[in-house]
Amino acid sequence: MALLVMDRKASDNKYLHLDFHSSVDNGLRYVCEHYGEKGVRELLRRYTLAYHKPRLEDIRRRGLTAIAEYLKDIYEKEDASDALRYTLTDACLTVETAYHPGVRYMRSVGETPSEWGPLTMQVVYGIFAEAAGCAFSLRSYDEQTGAAKFSFAKKEAAV
Template identity: 25%
Template sequence: MKEVTQHLDGKGGEHLYLHKDFHGALCYAIKYLDETYGYEITHAYLRHVGETVYKPLIFEIKRRGLKALEDHLRRVFTLEGGEFELYWKEDHLQLEVKRCPAIEHLKRNNLYYTDRFCTSTIVVNETICRQSGCQAHCDVVPGSGRCVQTFRRMT
């Protein structure tokens, strides 16, 4: 075997922070919680994520309304390279995901995928909206990488 020496430096800001394998780690986490503790514990964890990780977004929705959520969704789906349409329909905000970048990455790289993965979107969206005086609804076609997410202010 040819013996070699190799060296590599990383300077942080040189690269875009976008490690899509993390979608796989989340998928395994959901599978693990489902199988070890049951669905209700998985949902409790995802509600906890909604309340803590998305605290700044909840604050912004309370302050600026659903426009803050629109900005967040557009930024995230653009960064991840998803195919989507995001628009206002009467009084509500609608996100049509035509090609989910997370599911696409998992399937393309033969990483573990379960239809339960989309539960993270459903529960986190519902938690963010409940905390900020809104409602969320999500219609998912399991495994297709497509869904329609609807958000409206509670009256």
């Protein structure tokens, strides 16, 4: 009979628990079932204003550059840098993602992502856009892969 022991330091591993994508999705699904789409929007709004508070201040200061840097950083953390392409000008940040890391993961383990991917982007990035004095536009979203095209455009530049 053996005594199994596993001893790890935080630095032994990268922080990347992809199951948490499923957990976000399960949370949104549950809120919709009990509080409707209004509840989903409200939860996403509260989360964004609370968690991203320093980021929103940064976006107010530095505008679209801060949003672009955030997206680059988060896709790197997800080991999904290959999915992200963007073009940044003074007036517009145009983004194209080849896949959503969470959608890719959930499908890889046989789960069906909820319908809330596009709304999540619209609420979270909509608040980012507002902080930058921009309008957010989700031009396309592929439910199978989570691939998306979206932009943040200065309101005076938006046509």
